[in-house]
Amino acid sequence: MERLDTKALLLRSAELLFVERGIDSVSLREINRHAGQRNASSLHYHFSSRTNLLEALVDWRMPPLDKRRLELVEICRLGPAEEKLRKLAEAIAMPLIETMTISNPPNNWVRLQARIYQLDSFKFGAYFHSRGYDKGLLEVRKVQQELAPEISQLIRDQRLMFTTRLVVNSLADWQRGVLPLQSGVGVDDLQVFAGNLIDCTQAIIGAESVPFKLPDSTI
Structure with missing residues (x-):
């Protein structure tokens, strides 16, 4: 033991x-x-301190996750062109999804990351970057640019932010077991749920950028 x-x-x-x-x-x-x-x-x-404890938790969980993302980005780069978008979506989502399959002892990183997102007092992004845990996401960013050079860097960066948060929060809700109660949608099969999450990630990063204007304020 x-x-x-x-x-x-x-x-x-x-x-x-x-x-x-x-x-x-x-x-x-x-x-x-x-x-x-x-x-x-x-x-x-x-x-x-509580802040130092949170930093230690990030230091514990993030290195293997970032290493796995770098591996998946390399697979994306080496694969055929027609599969790159799908493989890029997998590089974003799979390192987080794979934590859900660890049970002895359980890996609660996605739930913790979702909690950290709600915490205004902890500068997660700055610490994440200072420790070099964004290497995988930076490589994802480079492939995004190769696949969609016509889309501005701001839009690509926002999409990467959207998809990361979508994956983290969706997986955290699945792990908590609250989705059937809150939505009434069947989500028991993690394989189906995870595959659908990768589909959504692929759709977001591969979407056409369409000009949008907020309606004029009526107030």
Whole structure:
């Protein structure tokens, strides 16, 4: 049986409690207790603050995910031209989808990332970039430009943001088991759900850019 050190136990407890109850709703003392630490200052010793703890969780989960995305982008680049758009959509979504298949112990990264998106006080994007965890997404961005040079960089970047958030939040809702209650749509089969999510990702990044104007305000 795997023997975990104190830091790993604290990280797993923090991830589990944060995804279940919300990042701001869990005290550091509760995490310490959940991890079975008798020393009340154990978490403070290892991480010193909630922000440092969140950064450590990102450092724990992101490197393998970014590495996998880089692998999938390379597969996209080496594949036939007619498959590039689909393979690019897979490079965006599959690293996140694959975390859903890890069960012993479970990987709760997508749920945690969805929680982080809701947290105004944590500068996730800046930290993500400073640690180099966006290498895979930067390579995705390059392939986007190759596939659709006629679309402005701003629109391509927004589409990458849209699709990443769509995948994270959709998978987090699936993992929470709330979609049947909230939508009444059958989502039991993860394979069907994930395939459909990749279809949607492909449709967004491959869509034509059509000029749009908001209606004049009537106020």
